[in-house]
Amino acid sequence: MSEATLKARSPLDNFHQDFGNLEIREVTGLALVSIATPLGGETQLEGAMASAYKAELPRVGTSTVSGVDDTRFLGLQPGQMFAMFAHDGDRAVEFVSKKLGENGYYTDQSDSWVFIQLSGTAARTALERICPIDIHADAFPIGAVTRTVMEHLGTIITRTGEDTFVLISARSSAKSFLHAVLTSVNNVQ
Incomplete structure (x- = not known):
């Protein structure tokens, strides 16, 4: 061996x-998770963000920062944002999906x-x-x-x-x- x-x-x-x-x-030590809004699901994602992160969905061209854990949400285009947060593991999607549930589609972009x-x-x-x-x-x-x-x-x-x-x-x-x-x-x- x-x-x-x-x-x-x-x-x-x-x-x-x-x-x-x-x-x-x-x-270093940052995760970047892409969050896509399901068709017709903006209101649900907005509610999940407010509840879990105490943050609003960012408008395109702006970012918002969570009052809970300093996650920065980057509004890059309609229906998609990135969550950028301190994280050293390989389970960044799990971290976000536990908070937002099935209110988004997630992809780990960190590496x-x-x-x-x-x-x-x-x-x-x-x-x-x-x-x-x-x-x-x-x-x-x-x-x-x-x-x-x-x-x-x-x-x-x-x-x-x-x-x-x-x-x-x-x-x-x-x-x-x-x-x-x-x-x-x-x-x-």
């Missing part, structure tokens, strides 16, 4: 770099993505170089979320704080995505 053991690794090996006015770090947090007073300046959408505070307030492209790579961007953004991109191109973000950061330093 083999004595080899497997150990999970994050896509960017827990990358972290502090530039003083800006910090980049890979966020398909890399999560990078950009924070600090220079975060917006660095993102403006590679992000084709308007992320000015008036156009992209705290809680805003959208899909876009950064340096040809598909990205979900959400503003989680005054000077904090979480970027979600495909795990398969995580190193290329980090390179694009780092290059932009280095160009504004």
